[in-house]
Amino acid sequence: MKKDSPTPTLKGWLETQSDNHLSKVLRNRPDTVLPLPPNLGSLAARLQLRASVVRAVLKLNALELAVLEAAANLGAELHPVTAPEVVEHIHTVLKDFAPTQTQIMDALDTLKSFALIFGDDGLMIAQETMPALPAHWQLLPEGAGKNLTYEEAKEGVDKLSLKHRKVLGTLAASGGYGLTRDAGADADPTRPVPQLIAAGLLARVDEKTVRLPAVVRRVIEGRPQLPAQILPVPTNAAPGSEADGVAAGLEIVRTMRLLIDALSQPVPTLKEGALGVRVVSRLSKDLALEERELTRILNLGVATGLIRRGVPDPLPADDDGGNYVAPTPLADEWLEADLAHQLGALHEGWWRQTLDSWLVGQADDKDKPIHVLSKASIRESLPDVRHKVVASLTRVTTDQLGADLFFHYPLVASRITPETMTHVVEEATWIGLYAGGVTAAGHALLEGIDPAEVIKAPTPVQNFIVQGDFTIMVPGPLTPAMQKQMDAIATLESPGLASVYRLSETSIRRALDHGLTTPEILAFLTEHSMTDLPQSVGYLLSDIARKHGTLRGGPALSYIRSDDPALLHSAVEAGEDVGLRQIAPTVAIAQAPLLRVITLLRDAGFQPVAEDGDGASLNIAPEPARIPAISPPVPSPGLDETRIQAAVKAIRRENAASHGTATDQPTLAVLQAAVRGNRSVTLGFVDKQGVAVHRVVKPITVNAGQVDALDETTGAVHRFMLHRITEVIVDN
Structure with a gap:
């Protein structure tokens, strides 16, 4: 290209492009299409808006950014450069580790398809492209000096x-x-x-x-080293184990069921909406989960919409006017769904979750610990990070994860810490999306498909094996009703597709406290056991039954009775807070609801059960509370191929009817480019006396509305106010 040729413009280049190439640009830069630009001049202006350019550069890989940087080093922000010059520059600075000419040319084509570089024989970088990169961003070695590592x-x-x-x-x-x-x-x-x-x-x-x-x-500045990953990482990922992935996912389904059941009696939140330490400790104990595991399942429940903060219906008896955490009506629908849809819903919730589980317990900006469900644990970037980590794991193993992330998503990866990568992989493994490789459900999420469509959940089983050591071998997932019964009477020892539960005095007492009777437990075990019920299990149930329920109570407002007068007397002494009064050797009454009496006595170490008027056991647990669900936002329709083609035709039609002219490069952009390219410019400005002056200078810094520039003739540094500058001419 001749030196005296006029500087090409993005608008002029767009006018020479085919409809196919314009479609590529719109496909890569969809934010510039809506609303429809009236002509190519308007489209060119939108393509050079800083916000749009930032979105575009975030989609580039490291090689494409390095090629863009090479073009900038050659001065492509100010004048056209050629593709061979870009190739030569990269091969010079990278030497033995340089990409091939074909790879560089492909990267240039990609940059053109994003309209970040334009031109045919001569290439130029679109305005705002280089300023859109992070401050001092650099991938290529220095062009001069010793190029230290x-x-x-x-x-x-x-x-x-x-x-x-x-x-x-x-x-x-x-x-x-x-x-x-x-x-x-x-x-x-x-x-x-x-x-x-x-x-x-x-x-x-x-x-x-x-x-x-x-x-x-x-x-x-104390910033970490940028990974030098200009070339793609060789693919070495293996397929994920579907069996292990489903097994991990089904355990999360089981845990979520328990959480929904536990939160059916709402738990109060702190003023800022988080859960307090005492509430978390109690839930952790009741669900037999470590607090980190509990945090994960609570965050997942909120992200999925199965639980949320708000005012429940009905309100707790001791309501203090604050907010609570409780299930939503969506939880009831989820509980009735089949396993594949239950697991798929949890996968989708995790995919869009913004609550960061591993921040809980760390110090916030005010040096206070971050609580579960706290606003301080929200990271809006987390879904994007999660998406990119899982996408990388479809290509490489975990030991190459950092390198692959940096090549494919360099701008995002430069802000992801190794700890964050580790935590995301751990959670993906926990929920069953990664099992030695990305599972089918993980691939479905990456492709925007409902994971329930690809999950091959095993058929629920109806039978199990009860053994003499009080363990129960379950060869597969149970139906929801059987799972609820099993969780009530036994404790999980070994999760998985084939799980192991254990009957114990504690687990059976828990079942009896919730209204089950010994005959009902025996009937459940006998009906579904593949073998005869061991005598040891029958003895355990009989022994606990003799001790359990000796103290009995009924509503009226309430009463308690016992065939053991001494035991009843002890209970009356413990029931002072509910006005418990003995009216006969075996009967006492209380001026409080039966639930409150039973709860107080159990807290005091007794083991009462509730009964109806005929003496049959009652389940006196309060009605499960629910918080109204919120409707998810309706996603805006994307740009499909039909709309893109229609947009190209409309822009062409309107452009032919208009007579707009291209605007000159803005002063600020030219000066910033001159600083980066170490170029001299002729500066036209108005001095304090209002006289128009021209001066040849080399800009050094541009900030805060002013320019510091070196007068190369005198060696003096002058300061110019941007609002006084009338024109900038880049010297050849």
Whole structure:
């Protein structure tokens, strides 16, 4: 391209592109289509809006960003460069680790399809593209200097004196460039600047200017090293074990059922909506879960909509006017669903969950511990991080996860800590989406498919084996009704597709407390056992039954009775708070509801059961409370192929009817590009007397509405206010 050719514009390039290529641009940049731009000039303007460009660069991989950076290093923000020049530059700075010419050309085509680079023979970078990247972002080695590694730069900085470190710190705080008389090759080698240049910790730009290398800046600012993953990581992922994935998922289904049952008696929240330490400890004990596991299942319940914070119906008897955590009506629908749909719903909830389980217990911004369901544990970026981690695991194993993440999603991966990656993999394994590899349900989520459609949940079983050591061998998942009964009478010892439960005095007492009778427990075990019920199990049930229920109570407001007068007398002494009064050797009455009397006596160590007027056992648990569910937001329709084609035709039609002209590059963008490219410009500005002046300068920093620039003729640094600058001409 000729040097005197006019600077090409994005609008002009779009006008020369085929409908097929315009469709690619709209497909990659859907935010620029709605509402429909009236013409190509309007589309070009939208494509160069900072917010839109930020969304676009987040989709680029490391190679594409490196090619973009190479083009910027060659000055493509200010004038056209050629593809061979970009290839040569990358091969020069990367040497033995450079991508092939084909890979670089493919990356350039991708950048064109995002309209971040435009042009045919000559390529230019669209406005706002480079400023949209994080401050001081850099993937390619420095073009000059010693190109230190991060470890070499850190070692060199650690050895510096306070005086030398101060020089580097000043440069880091002032944009990375500095003017000094010691930049020349003949400067006094005992001075700090020449010593820093010799050590590779500073780079000489010219006889009066030095630059702080990006790797040294990261060390000075205490930021971690960026992974150098310009080329794709070889694929080595194996398929996930579907059996292990389903087994892990079914255990989460079982735990969620228990949580819904436990929260049917709502638990109060703290003022900010989180759960207090006492509530969490009690739930952890009741559900036999570690607190980290409980946090995970609570967060999952909220994300799935099965539980939420609010005002339950009915209200607890001791309501204090605050909020509670309780199940929603969706929980009742979920409990009735088949296993595949139950598990699929939990997978989808985890996929969009923003509550971060591993932040609980850590200190917040005010140095206070983060509680379960606290707003401080919300991370809006978590679903995107989760999506990218699982996508990487479809390509590589966990030991290559960080490298693959950085290649495919460099801008996002640079903000993901190794600890976060580990936690996401742990949770994916916990819920059954990763089992030595990504399972079918994980692939379905990545493709936007309901995971319930691909989950092959085993058929629920109706029978099990009861053994003489009080264990129960269950060869598969139980039906919901049987699972509820099993959880009531036994304790899970070994989860999985084939699980093991244990009968114990504690578990059977728990069942009796909830209204089951010994004959009902015996009937359940006998009916579903594949073998004869061992005598030891019958003896255990009979022994507990003799001790349990000796003290009996009934409503009226309530009474208690016992064939043991001494036991009744002890109960009356313990029931003072409910006005329990003995009216006969075997009968006492209370001026309180039966539930309150029974609860108080159980807390005091007694083992009463409730009975109706005929002496039959009652289940006096209160009616399960529910908090109204909230409707999920309706997703906005995406841009399908039909709408894209219609948009291209409409833009073409409107563009032909309009006569708009391309706008010049904005002053700020040109000056920022001149700083990055170390280019001189002719600056037109109005001085304080209102006189128009032109001056050739080299911009050093642009910020806070002002420009600091070097007058290369005099060596002086001048400050210009942006609002006084009338034009910027980039010198050839």
